[in-house]
Amino acid sequence: MAKQTYVYSGTEWVPLASEVTNLTAYQTKALAQASNRNLIINGAMQVAQRGTSVTGITTSDYRTVDRFRFEPSSMGTWTMTTENDAPTGSGFRKSAKVLCTTADASPAAGDYIQLYQVIEGQNLQQVKKGTAAAEQLTVSFWVKSNVTGTYIVNLADNDNSREVSKSYTISSSGTWEYKTITFPADTTGAFDNDNNGSLVITWGLGAGSNYTTGSLQTTWGTNTAANRFVGQTNLASATNNYWQITGVQLEVGATATPFEFKPYAQDLAECQRYYYRNTPGNLNGNYCLAQVRSTTQVEPVIHFPVTMRTVPTSLEFSNLAILRAGISVTAITAATLPSDESTPNSAKIAATTNTSGASAGQVVTVQNNNSTAGYLAFSAEL
Secondary structure, eight states: OOOOOEEEOSSSEEEOOTTOOOOHHHHHHHHHHSSSOOOSSSTTOOOOTTOSEEEEEOSOEEOSSTTOEEEEETSOEEEEEEESOOOTTSSOOOEEEEEEEEOOSSOOTTOEEEEEEEEEGGGOGGGOTTSTTOOOEEEEEEEEESSOEEEEEEEEETTTTEEEEEEEEEOSTTOOEEEEEEEOOOOSOOOOSSSSEEEEEEEEEEEOGGGTSSOOOOSOEEOOGGGSSTTOOOGGGSTTOEEEEEEEEEEESSSOOOOOOOOHHHHHHHHHTTEEEEOOSSTTOEEEEEEEOSSSEEEEEEEOSSOOSSSOOEEEEESEEEEETTEEEEEOOEEEOOGGGOOSSEEEOEEEOOOTTOOTTOEEEEEEBTTBOOEEEEEOOO
16 A cells, blocks of 8 residues: 655645645744654653553552553452554554453442543643644544444643543454544633643543433533543453554644554654663663662662653652672662652662771662662653
8 A cells, every 4th residue: 555645734734635836835834844743751661660561450550551551440450451453553662551350330420430541731732622723633643442433532731620521432353453533723722831641642542420310521621520521432341351552652743644653763852751670681680879878778879861841750660779898788778769869860879788898989880689680770750
């Protein structure tokens, strides 16, 4: 199949008609807008720093693929995985999958299930929301489920407490289907121009009556819970129900353009702005250097590969130890992240370990403990 060429008309991307031979009117804007048009990070599901499988999920958190948060609020138990499964010939090789392991066929009124991504306000200024020139937004994605029916995608403006929802249909069980949904422009309420979360795009997977008893809000308006997921299929209705997604793109305009594939290194760097996991390439690899402060504390200092969204708000670690010249490895048993000694570019950690025999000021190495794979991770997630 021949590839379709798209050009930017000044307000949206449109297919290039065969009779158009002079692109002078389009060239400047087309070249300026051809890259970085996807507002979604990690839409190809390539990056999964936290791992590729988590079981027993009942609460909200980032689990596998970066930037996509799964939230089953009091509605069943779930497994989330990164799958080597995608539509044949699409260019995608991975997808995010949620699988129901404990069903909830009769959810309580306030229950819901959703997958979502939060987008920084300063990445949304081209939407021109809240002005007379406000733009439409179009989301496109591939989806597969064994549960056919109606599903909802919701956009929520966190800065102005406004939202809009649109539905799509999964028609064939266990079959990859391509969906495009266009949301109207909103001339009310501008996105803040900062590094906080301004827009949330949510895929509904189940909801109780608090979110389904109104009329689906297909134009922008004040947040109304009852209008959010009207008609939503209940994916939690039986065990082994599943839903998969890949190839997610959110862009300005009324037309879904071909997916913007990025080099893996670029996808990874964009994800590391929000979450960075340091894992040495081998079991004897080093994480960073640390300075001995006392007989029980060392201060590792680590520099991030990219500037994080803000000063990291949390620290995770596993199987870390220090190595001193001529002295055996000693495990790190606790670690905290003093906020006044970290920046979006680096962090100083207060780590507890046994430094008996070492002198204050001595430099030691932080490494895996007893050749057991570990990690050191920092979060600045929205």
